[in-house]
Amino acid sequence: MSTQQRRQPTENGPPGPIACRSCDLNEVCRLCGLIALDGARTRVSTGTLRTLEAGASLFRAGAPGTAIYAVRQGMLKSVRLTAEGEERVLGIHTPGDVLGLEAFGLRTYAYDVVALQPVVCCELRLTTLVEESTRVRELGAALVQLLSRATEPRLNLAHGSVRQRVTAFLLELAQRLERRGLDCRRFTMGLSRQELADLVDTRIETVSRMMQRLNREGAIKVAGNSVKLLTLAPESGG
Amino acid sequence: MSTQQRRQPTENGPPGPIACRSCDLNEVCRLCGLIALDGARTRVSTGTLRTLEAGASLFRAGAPGTAIYAVRQGMLKSVRLTAEGEERVLGIHTPGDVLGLEAFGLRTYAYDVVALQPVVCCELRLTTLVEESTRVRELGAALVQLLSRATEPRLNLAHGSVRQRVTAFLLELAQRLERRGLDCRRFTMGLSRQELADLVDTRIETVSRMMQRLNREGAIKVAGNSVKLLTLAPESGG
DNA sequence: CGTTAATTTGAAAATTTTCAACGTGCGTGG
DNA sequence: CCACGCACGTTGAAAATTTTCAAATTAACG
Numbered sequence: 001m002s003t004q005q006r007r008q009p010t011e012n013g014p015p016g017p018i019a020c021r022s023c024d025l026n027e028v029c030r031l032c033g034l035i036a037l038d039g040a041r042t043r044v045s046t047g048t049l050r051t052l053e054a055g056a057s058l059f060r061a062g063a064p065g066t067a068i069y070a071v072r073q074g075m076l077k078s079v080r081l082t083a084e085g086e087e088r089v090l091g092i093h094t095p096g097d098v099l100g101l102e103a104f105g106l107r108t109y110a111y112d113v114v115a116l117q118p119v120v121c122c123e124l125r126l127t128t129l130v131e132e133s134t135r136v137r138e139l140g141a142a143l144v145q146l147l148s149r150a151t152e153p154r155l156n157l158a159h160g161s162v163r164q165r166v167t168a169f170l171l172e173l174a175q176r177l178e179r180r181g182l183d184c185r186r187f188t189m190g191l192s193r194q195e196l197a198d199l200v201d202t203r204i205e206t207v208s209r210m211m212q213r214l215n216r217e218g219a220i221k222v223a224g225n226s227v228k229l230l231t232l233a234p235e236s237g238g
Numbered sequence: 239m240s241t242q243q244r245r246q247p248t249e250n251g252p253p254g255p256i257a258c259r260s261c262d263l264n265e266v267c268r269l270c271g272l273i274a275l276d277g278a279r280t281r282v283s284t285g286t287l288r289t290l291e292a293g294a295s296l297f298r299a300g301a302p303g304t305a306i307y308a309v310r311q312g313m314l315k316s317v318r319l320t321a322e323g324e325e326r327v328l329g330i331h332t333p334g335d336v337l338g339l340e341a342f343g344l345r346t347y348a349y350d351v352v353a354l355q356p357v358v359c360c361e362l363r364l365t366t367l368v369e370e371s372t373r374v375r376e377l378g379a380a381l382v383q384l385l386s387r388a389t390e391p392r393l394n395l396a397h398g399s400v401r402q403r404v405t406a407f408l409l410e411l412a413q414r415l416e417r418r419g420l421d422c423r424r425f426t427m428g429l430s431r432q433e434l435a436d437l438v439d440t441r442i443e444t445v446s447r448m449m450q451r452l453n454r455e456g457a458i459k460v461a462g463n464s465v466k467l468l469t470l471a472p473e474s475g476g
Numbered sequence: 477c478g479t480t481a482a483t484t485t486g487a488a489a490a491t492t493t494t495c496a497a498c499g500t501g502c503g504t505g506g
Numbered sequence: 507c508c509a510c511g512c513a514c515g516t517t518g519a520a521a522a523t524t525t526t527c528a529a530a531t532t533a534a535c536g
Contacts, residue, residue: 082393084472090391105386140378147385148343153328155320158396159439162524193483201397203525208484224483224533234322400492431515441493446516462515 014117014190015182016073016095022180023096025070025122028146031139032124032132048123052076052115058099061111065103067125071095074119075190080111089198091154092116092190094173096180101150116190158201165200166210167232170220174229186228252355252428253420254311254333260418261334263308263360266384269377270362270370286361290314290353296337299349303341305363309333312357313428318349327436329392330354330428332411334418339388354428396439403438404448405472408458412467424466 020026020035029035034047052058058069071093078090090111093099102110133139157168178184197204214220221228258264258273267273272285290296296307309331316328328349331337340348371377395406416422435445452458459466
């Protein structure tokens, strides 16, 4: 359904790279001895990097789950097929997020993850993790922490009017970027209109109209995939 | 108030209780030595039970997370406040589900869980879990399994038309009951019309109309809170 | 430059919300 | 016991939002 060929707008680059200390996987990496100090800053030393171009997938549903990943740079989407065979965007992932955690329990990945932009991820093989956990006592606890946090249910974007849903998407994305120390006033959405429509459960035309409307009202400044947040607020005009 | 259940020939009781072997917490309980064999059947022996009447809460958002729970009988809803202070139903929980897993990482619960019917849960204190894990080597792995599985993102109910969303709710609920070995053709929804409206993100009137319509079309048979599935299918007229 | 995909725009059709009213069961106070 | 009020659910009709279908416009790419 969605085209593999993705236009790469020249507006903003992908977000990141972020520092290890802003990453959800930080503690686990540290305990695995994958982070070395570099002056005052921590940075990856041993960890394997995976580089993806836009449209490439990090892993696919059903593939054997051999590693977990932390996003360093760029954004990705996770996609899953419904029982009826329709593609559905589950969410997007920004630098600092950890992907593939369900692989521990399921032995396979549960959904596709696809790069929306040029992406760099840190790869941490499960075998490495198992090995290290025999050596480092605290690793098990850190893993439980990481997994436990990931079980927290997220508030759903698909609530309220289209205006509320689009607004929620933009504000939530901004919030996530901010938490990782990235620019949250001006960013690339990463998603095409169609993908955004999928995510907030509406039609592409409706998304387009809503973006234009928010733009016209001065809440945001849109240019293709780039957005600058101006006065956008959750309840602006409900 | 205490007698919310209407006396109707069509009314069903709460689902369950289920056998331990149908429960997501089974393996962990077993390793903790909480399950003893009873003839050919496994059953809880040592585990603490919590009994709730309809409307009572199992735990509340922000409360210190001291235990995880497995639902044995009855249904519950999890509820969370949005940033704007509105209540939102996150999902419902049926026998065999495990609740409170985020407490490991967050030290507190992240949302309210409220009984929709008379409910019985097994309580497993985190302190017990920690103690036992020093004794039983496999317990850590079982815990990781449990947590990992819980991180798998669920497909969202709030997609498509109201008809699709209501249908998806009913079918998903039926599927969950079936997986636990409970009656899935005929059950109590547990949720009021208003709560169902919250969950599928629409208005109470719209839910009411849709239930009546599915009833009229012969896809389901509704009587208050009780539903019998007849010819209901995902795409029936969508 | 010409071609193609992505996005925007318009207008009618369909769905959903809103507002208002009605019905039912049930506990309570008279 | 019965009338009353209340919570909950259902129904109707107009208003608002969203989808659909069609077409125009823009942007990327060779």
